[in-house]
Amino acid sequence: MRKQRRLSHSAQERLLTILSPIAILCVWELASWAGFFDQRFVPSPTKILGASWHLIVSGELWEHLSASLFRISIGFVIGVVPGVLIGMLMGLNRLVRAALDPIVSATYPIPKIAILPLLMLVFGIGDGSKIAIVAIAVFFLVLINTMLGVRGIDKIYFDVSRNFQAPRHKLFLRVILPGALPSIFAGLRLSAGVALIVLVAAEFVAANSGIGYLIWSSWETLVIEDMFVGIIVITILGVLFAFLLKEAENLFMPWRKF
Amino acid sequence: MSHEPTESTGRVREKISVRGLSKVFGSHNSTFSALEDFNLSVDEGEFVCIVGPSGCGKTTALRILAGLEDASGGTAEIISGAPGQQPVNSMVFQEQSLFPWLSVIDNAAFGLEMRGASRKERYRLTEPYLEMVGLQKFRNHFPSQLSGGMKQRVSLARAFANDPEVLLMDEPFAALDAQNKLILQDELLRIWETHRKTVLFITHSIDEAIALGDRVVVMTASPGRIKDEVRVDFERPRDIVSLMTSPEFGEMSLRIWRTLEDEVRKARLHDA
Numbered sequence: 001m002r003k004q005r006r007l008s009h010s011a012q013e014r015l016l017t018i019l020s021p022i023a024i025l026c027v028w029e030l031a032s033w034a035g036f037f038d039q040r041f042v043p044s045p046t047k048i049l050g051a052s053w054h055l056i057v058s059g060e061l062w063e064h065l066s067a068s069l070f071r072i073s074i075g076f077v078i079g080v081v082p083g084v085l086i087g088m089l090m091g092l093n094r095l096v097r098a099a100l101d102p103i104v105s106a107t108y109p110i111p112k113i114a115i116l117p118l119l120m121l122v123f124g125i126g127d128g129s130k131i132a133i134v135a136i137a138v139f140f141l142v143l144i145n146t147m148l149g150v151r152g153i154d155k156i157y158f159d160v161s162r163n164f165q166a167p168r169h170k171l172f173l174r175v176i177l178p179g180a181l182p183s184i185f186a187g188l189r190l191s192a193g194v195a196l197i198v199l200v201a202a203e204f205v206a207a208n209s210g211i212g213y214l215i216w217s218s219w220e221t222l223v224i225e226d227m228f229v230g231i232i233v234i235t236i237l238g239v240l241f242a243f244l245l246k247e248a249e250n251l252f253m254p255w256r257k258f
Numbered sequence: 259m260s261h262e263p264t265e266s267t268g269r270v271r272e273k274i275s276v277r278g279l280s281k282v283f284g285s286h287n288s289t290f291s292a293l294e295d296f297n298l299s300v301d302e303g304e305f306v307c308i309v310g311p312s313g314c315g316k317t318t319a320l321r322i323l324a325g326l327e328d329a330s331g332g333t334a335e336i337i338s339g340a341p342g343q344q345p346v347n348s349m350v351f352q353e354q355s356l357f358p359w360l361s362v363i364d365n366a367a368f369g370l371e372m373r374g375a376s377r378k379e380r381y382r383l384t385e386p387y388l389e390m391v392g393l394q395k396f397r398n399h400f401p402s403q404l405s406g407g408m409k410q411r412v413s414l415a416r417a418f419a420n421d422p423e424v425l426l427m428d429e430p431f432a433a434l435d436a437q438n439k440l441i442l443q444d445e446l447l448r449i450w451e452t453h454r455k456t457v458l459f460i461t462h463s464i465d466e467a468i469a470l471g472d473r474v475v476v477m478t479a480s481p482g483r484i485k486d487e488v489r490v491d492f493e494r495p496r497d498i499v500s501l502m503t504s505p506e507f508g509e510m511s512l513r514i515w516r517t518l519e520d521e522v523r524k525a526r527l528h529d530a
Contacts, residue, residue, distance in 0.1 A: 007366070133505075156351060156353055156354075156355045157355070157357060159326050159349075160349075160351065160355050160357075160368070162325065162326060162418065163325070163326060163348065163349045164323050164345075164348065164369040164372045165345065165346070165369055165372055165373070166372045167372065170371070170372055174357070174360070174368075174371070175357065178357070178359035178360075179357075180358070181359070232314070253358045253359070254362075254400075255358055255400040255401075255402065258400055258402045258403050
């Protein structure tokens with residue numbers, strides 16, 4: 001009888017992963033009530049929940065979220081496409097690599113936030129500069145990872161392709177692209193995180209919409225609950241992007257599951 | 259892309275012709291001569307095994323024939339019976355050479371796909387070979403789900419399914435354990451019996467060379483040249499295990515070892 005009631009190890013672990021964050025939230029709530037935290041700086045979880053509801057119902061949250069999502073998705077695509085293409089060319093062709101490697105090496109280390117003022121001069125203070133900063137940050141990470149991925153393909157696969165007289169387009173589609181894909185996805189995962197960072201930072205200083213703006217303006221006006229809502233939403237975005245990329249990896253690289 | 263057996267015209271044609279082949283690696287300040295005046299002639303339908311000490315250039319010779327390496331001097335050619343219709347050669351590599359991202363059937367059908375066969379056609383032509391190596395149940399698996407022996411079976415199926423005029427095999431079983439090796443040697447002979455394609459098989463195992471080949475060619479230490487040739491007249495189809503335990507097999511093995519021994523010692527001095 002006792003054996004039946006006892007939970008399996010995996011069930012125990014799953015239960016704990018759910019219970020421990022709930023426990024922390026409960027402690028936080030109780031501590032807030034008991035006056036351990038200054039309510040003006042650290043609001044209780046229920047207060048944050050209330051603020052979230054308010055921001056959702058008023059449509060304000062959606063306005064900021066859609067602005068950020070628009071900027072990050074357009075910037076991501078604009079960065080990824082040339083990043084993959086140029087990375088492929090640099091990986092495959094010695095001359096292209098020799099020509100572009102010094103330029104990439106010199107420009108990649110520039111902190112992207114440092115060029116935000118320059119981007120605002122070029123692309124204006126609207127969406128353009130935010131899209132540009134996301135695109136630039138993503139472009140370098142994807143380019144470098146794609147190039148490394150192509151160069152890292154084992155020589156044996158090129159020998160096999162040559163022996164079986166693979167035509168160029170099939171060599172690319174059946175060997176080079178799938179061979180570089182794991183590294184390209186590593187670049188995309190890094191990019192997703194960095195894209196969020198640069199977007200929020202850009203929205204802090206130069207925007208009148210977006211989750212970064214919500215966080216910053218709530219801080220300035222001391223509506224701290226709203227600031228926490230912004231932090232939570234940006235965290236959820238980070239988790240969501242990671243999840244979507246994982247799903248995409250399973251879809252495009254089924255052989256990696258085993 | 260038909261799989262007709264080679265028609266017998268009565269007289270035997272030369273299929274592989276290697277004349278005065280040499281290969282020098284490296285730049286002008288440090289060079290290494292891998293092959294020097296290497297000569298070999300293989301008839302159509304013949305199964306020839308090359309044994310030699312490690313580093314004697316046997317793999318280099320094979321890679322030159324496969325078009326993966328350029329010769330420094332001399333010629334190495336496969337004389338095509340039907341130019342343009344059939345691939346001239348397919349190689350079975352020593353190391354793991356399956357594409358991790360392709361399923362077993364797509365790996366085995368790789369050559370046919372590269373030649374533009376439709377999916378239906380290439381699967382139809384490939385499946386019998388997967389069946390011959392006992393992997394039809396694993397057709398949709400990925401290489402990472404297979405053992406080393408199973409991977410090499412797919413490599414064999416890939417080369418045979420491509421239906422080349424000549425099969426070039428570079429120590430395909432070297433990385434396998436003794437029992438798997440025996441089983442795969444047996445399977446290789448069984449598949450080979452169905453079409454009797456010309457095979458050039460490289461190994462460092464004398465027993466493997468005798469068990470499989472019609473002729474065993476012994477190479478010298480680097481730079482590689484031909485030292486001796488032994489005709490292997492055991493009747494086919496062969497049962498490898500009982501063949502290996504026969505006294506004739508032992509005698510032949512010993513004789514080849516006597517020839518090879520000096521070269522192995524020389525190669526060891528080279529390394530030191």
